[in-house]
Amino acid sequence: MFNVTKTHEITVDVVILTIKNNNIQVLLVKRTTEPFKGRWAIPGGYIRLSENLDDAALRVLKEKTEVDNIYLEQLYTFGDPLRHPNARVITCAYFALVRDDDLSITSTPELGWHKVNDLPSLAYDHKEIIQYSLKRTRERLELCPVAYQLLPEKFTLTEMQKAYELIMGKSLDKRNFRKKALATEGLIELEEYTKSSSKRPARLYAFENIELNSKRAHFIKKEKNK
Amino acid sequence: MFNVTKTHEITVDVVILTIKNNNIQVLLVKRTTEPFKGRWAIPGGYIRLSENLDDAALRVLKEKTEVDNIYLEQLYTFGDPLRHPNARVITCAYFALVRDDDLSITSTPELGWHKVNDLPSLAYDHKEIIQYSLKRTRERLELCPVAYQLLPEKFTLTEMQKAYELIMGKSLDKRNFRKKALATEGLIELEEYTKSSSKRPARLYAFENIELNSKRAHFIKKEKNK
DNA sequence: TAAAAATTGCATAAATTTTATACTAATGTT
């Protein structure tokens, strides 16, 4: 009875989402070993004995990116016996929302961003995991302005609306969106405006570090040390 | 590296909730072995190699109860290194909503229902898991009438309101509740009334087997074979 | 058998939230 469990392995996988070039993109790694050698996959790893699951997910994330300001939430645990072709691997999946301008990864042939609407063939059940993380992100967005985790630190309302439209997958009315956005708790109106654009300057906004109305969320806040 | 994972164990634990005697109650088992020998715990077990996680949770549930008509949803995976005193056990927790009148368990000194508002001292982090399942149930109830999984098959609107009030932890206005309840998709008005009560008879209602607006839900429907 | 107690069942007005809709303002470019 006990031995039955000994052959299980458990991993964490992390769906890392950002908005780049007006697309929701996910960070993928190319597998260098079997199974699924050469296929793209979401980053993952084993859980160390001293780590809790959040720490393990955060470590996996930090192995691939150098970001401080992230939203990280446990997504779901996937454990179909056939999800791994030659072992029983249960994975506790997380998803992270990161800001493009906080990112410093160097795309290589083995690591890169992919549009979630145009994914390559993926290893394991990773496509399902990504789809599910998008669904969860939409659900979160209906409860709290979690999209600000995907925006630059200072942003215009138009940029915010674009992020919402990308995540929700539909276009929104500008006037109603702005009215609602301005009523959002934690939104700060700055006395700054966009400059370099060749159009009318837009006011910039920011979010204070608010307690989001999230259910399972963990926030790793940026250390403001400068 | 690989060996590091070999010492992890993974289990499923199931929070089984019902409404009995106008209280939300949870099914607990008394541990017969160390650790936490003699303490109450939620039912759990190892995952078999051939099972997916839902199947494992369902099996654990069926080992304790004989119910057909249940709501079962993955809750969260708990993996703090210290949650188990002398091993690294990660548990994928589920919660189930079952109908009191579908239940046939025989309470023994080792198995019994406990009011969630008056829990005994529990093993591991099981108190946290139960609290979290209550929170999730409240969240679900705001999205879909999942409470009908806790009601008898035929129920009065007053009974339905009582269930909502118990779960949400607040009293609701009768007139507004009835208006909203009557507008709920899937609610069927029966041509039957309560009898044995010593007051004015109340109309009975039922729910058709609807697709609930749930996110991670799995329904094990009753087999109507009679 | 009449009154009382308990619970069912219903309707409407007020407040709030959501939705729908069109024009003016500011800036750089030509």
Add this chain to the structure above:
DNA sequence: AACATTAGTATAAAATTTATGCAATTTTTA
């Protein structure tokens, strides 16, 4: 100076939610 482009704004209608009071049916009991 006219044009192109994006920023920015107000209001009415519709829908939803909340608040509130009273009549009807049945059993109990006086």
